[in-house]
Amino acid sequence: MKQYIHQNRERFFEELFSLLRIPSISAKPEHKADMYSCARRLTELLKEAGADKAEVYETAGNPVVVASREIGAEKTVLVYGHYDVQPPEPLDKWRTDPFEPVLARDPATGEEAIYARGANDDKGQLFMHLKAFEFLVRKGLLKHNVKFIFEGEEEIGSPSLPAWIEAHKELLKADVILVSDTTMISEKVPSINCGMRGLAYLEVKVTGPDKDLHSGHYGGAVANPINELCAMIASLHDNNGRVTVPGFYDDVVELSPEERAQLARAPFDIDEYKAFLDIDEVKGEKGYTTLERTGIRPCLDVCGIWGGYTGVGAKTVLPSTAHAKISMRLVPDQTSEDITRKFADYFKRIAPPCVKVEVTPAEGGDGFLIPISSPAYQAASRAMAEVYGIEPVPSRGGGSIAILAVMQRVLGCDPLLMGFGLERDTIHSPNESYLLRQLFAGMESIALFYRYW
Ligand SMILES: [Zn+2]
Numbered sequence: 001m002k003q004y005i006h007q008n009r010e011r012f013f014e015e016l017f018s019l020l021r022i023p024s025i026s027a028k029p030e031h032k033a034d035m036y037s038c039a040r041r042l043t044e045l046l047k048e049a050g051a052d053k054a055e056v057y058e059t060a061g062n063p064v065v066v067a068s069r070e071i072g073a074e075k076t077v078l079v080y081g082h083y084d085v086q087p088p089e090p091l092d093k094w095r096t097d098p099f100e101p102v103l104a105r106d107p108a109t110g111e112e113a114i115y116a117r118g119a120n121d122d123k124g125q126l127f128m129h130l131k132a133f134e135f136l137v138r139k140g141l142l143k144h145n146v147k148f149i150f151e152g153e154e155e156i157g158s159p160s161l162p163a164w165i166e167a168h169k170e171l172l173k174a175d176v177i178l179v180s181d182t183t184m185i186s187e188k189v190p191s192i193n194c195g196m197r198g199l200a201y202l203e204v205k206v207t208g209p210d211k212d213l214h215s216g217h218y219g220g221a222v223a224n225p226i227n228e229l230c231a232m233i234a235s236l237h238d239n240n241g242r243v244t245v246p247g248f249y250d251d252v253v254e255l256s257p258e259e260r261a262q263l264a265r266a267p268f269d270i271d272e273y274k275a276f277l278d279i280d281e282v283k284g285e286k287g288y289t290t291l292e293r294t295g296i297r298p299c300l301d302v303c304g305i306w307g308g309y310t311g312v313g314a315k316t317v318l319p320s321t322a323h324a325k326i327s328m329r330l331v332p333d334q335t336s337e338d339i340t341r342k343f344a345d346y347f348k349r350i351a352p353p354c355v356k357v358e359v360t361p362a363e364g365g366d367g368f369l370i371p372i373s374s375p376a377y378q379a380a381s382r383a384m385a386e387v388y389g390i391e392p393v394p395s396r397g398g399g400s401i402a403i404l405a406v407m408q409r410v411l412g413c414d415p416l417l418m419g420f421g422l423e424r425d426t427i428h429s430p431n432e433s434y435l436l437r438q439l440f441a442g443m444e445s446i447a448l449f450y451r452y453w
Contacts, residue, residue: 001444001447001448002444008131012127012131013103015045015127016101016124017101018041019041019083019118019127020099020101020116020117021099022034023085023098023117024037024083024084024118025084025085026062026085026152026153026154027086027155028087032062035062035063035084035152036056038084038152039063039083039152040056042054042065042083042150043055043067046065046130047067048134049130049131049134049137050142051069051146052068053066053067053068054067054148055067057164057168059153059160060159060164061152062084062153062160064149064151064152064161065148065149065151066148066149066172067148068146069142069145069146071142071143071144072145073143073145075145075175075453076144076145076147076174076175077144077147077174077178077450077453078147078148078149078177078411079133079146079147079148079178079179080149080150080179081122081125081126081148081149081180082152082153082154083118084151084156085117085123086155086427086428088430093429093431094431096115096431098116098432099116099117100116101114101116101119102114103115106433111436112435112436113436114434114436114439115433119425119432119434120421120425120432120434121181121421121425121432122180122181124434124439125180125419125421125434126150126180126181128420128439128442128443128446129148129178132443132444132446132450135443135447136447141450141451142450143450144453147171147174154181157365158402158403161406162410165403165406165407166410172407174411175413176413176415176416177407177411177416178415178449179415179416179417179418180417180419180420181401181417182421183422183423183425184422184438185393186266186268187424188390189388190384190387190390190392191392192377192380192381192394192395192416192417192418193395193397193417194369194370194372195296195368195370195396195397196367196368196396196397196399196400196401197295197298198330198335198364198365198368198400198402198405199327199329199363199364199400199402200327200328200330200336201325201327201361201362201364202325202326202340202343202361203324203326203359203360203362204229204324204347204359205322205357206225206226206322206351206356206357207225207356207358208222208224208225208319209318210320211320212308212317212318213320214316214317215317218318223352224319225307225319225321225322225355226319228322229305229323232351233302233305233326235350237300240285241286243298243299243300243328245339245343246342247342248339248342249298251333251334251338252298252331252333252334253331253332253333262393263291263292263295264289266393268290268291270282284297285297285299294398295395295398296396297331298330298331298334298339299329300326300328301326301327301329302324302326302327303326304324304325305323305324307319307321307323308322325362326343328343329398336364336366337364340361347359365402365405365406366402366405368404370414370416370417371414377394379449380392380416380418380453382448382452383445383448383449383451384445386448387441387444388441418442418445420441421438422435
């Protein structure tokens with residue numbers, strides 16, 4: 001594969017750049033046409049790479065691309081990826097145009113990287129699969145059936161995909177779901193993600209008086225919903241950093257000391273971590289390390305809070321309403337549905353009688369775990385060990401790819417997360433990048449996965 005990459009390097013860039021130039025931003029409805037252009041471009045690339053079939057399918061939302069090459073093999077790989085990207089804002093923080101990809105040197109290390117929105121997440125990472133597949137086809141090395149599903153709604157929580165998958169499960173039938181949409185735990189030590197957290201996301205509204213009031217005439221005598229909301233939010237954690245919602249931890253799978261020791265093999269420098277974030281101290285649930293707090297433990301965070309007057313100057317108002325968006329990251333076997341209900345019940349119960357509370361669920365998805373004893377994990381581990389010269393560490397992802405838990409349930413096969421991103425790629429942020437050595441190491445690892453599985 002190394003040699004193949006070397007011979008085709010320029011063509012690879014042209015092809016990947018053609019995807020990166022399309023602003024397929026799923027969060028903005030005005031980019032609907034771009035979603036279709038990107039989906040169509042993917043079908044062209046899939047066919048050129050060796051797919052017998054590649055089609056754009058309509059869903060209730062953005063289109064999904066499905067392709068396949070069936071060779072009558074015993075086992076089938078289903079590659080999942082997403083072609084939608086996050087909005088590029090704030091634009092003034094980008095050194096180059098987010099939708100005009102460039103090959104440049106990392107200002108800090110001098111290493112070559114591609115800079116563009118989606119360079120890593122997930123166009124760059126899904127592209128590795130296209131090229132590993134192309135290599136296997138053209139060299140006559142393909143020994144599995146291969147299917148691809150590329151969706152256009154991952155960044156907005158894949159609202160249309162569960163129903164679509166449910167209706168097309170025969171089309172997607174496979175033995176493993178191969179995904180590259182995550183990061184490695186460190187630059188030097190590769191890792192394979194064997195579990196991800198789920199999510200329960202909701203919005204709360206606290207209402208006091210039915211209209212905004214003069215804070216001089218009423219202040220001190222009528223409940224201020226912002227004050228009340230802040231007090232309620234503050235009470236959602238105890239002094240040990242644990243979430244106080246009753247039953248919150250009931251279904252949390254506790255890890256054995258051996259499993260915790262495995263995870264602790266991951267290289268992690270707390271001082272580097274703090275320096276990277278420019279913080280003096282970390283904070284979280286007592287009794288767990290930072291990596292455990294983001295990998296094997298659930299958490300609750302306020303993602304946004306608003307109400308009252310926030311414009312220029314002073315407006316002496318006692319507001320009628322206060323709002324917050326709350327995210328809870330979940331671990332196996334918590335379910336989004338159960339935690340959402342427990343939160344809503346509790347939040348209404350802790351509200352003082354002077355205010356009314358509404359809780360509206362927004363997004364959700366369950367986490368999942370993959371046994372590291374599975375043949376697919378073992379094949380991936382062997383492949384990456386060969387490319388990186390070090391055995392990969394099994395890691396746990398703090399984020400969520402909600403659709404994977406759905407696919408696992410509906411299709412009855414496990415996802416395998418071979419992600420090649422690095423923290424420094426700053427996905428979702430300005431100047432998103434993807435290191436060339438990771439792009440190429442990913443292609444090599446994926447090609448080897450097919451050999452060893
Ligand atoms: Zn992604």
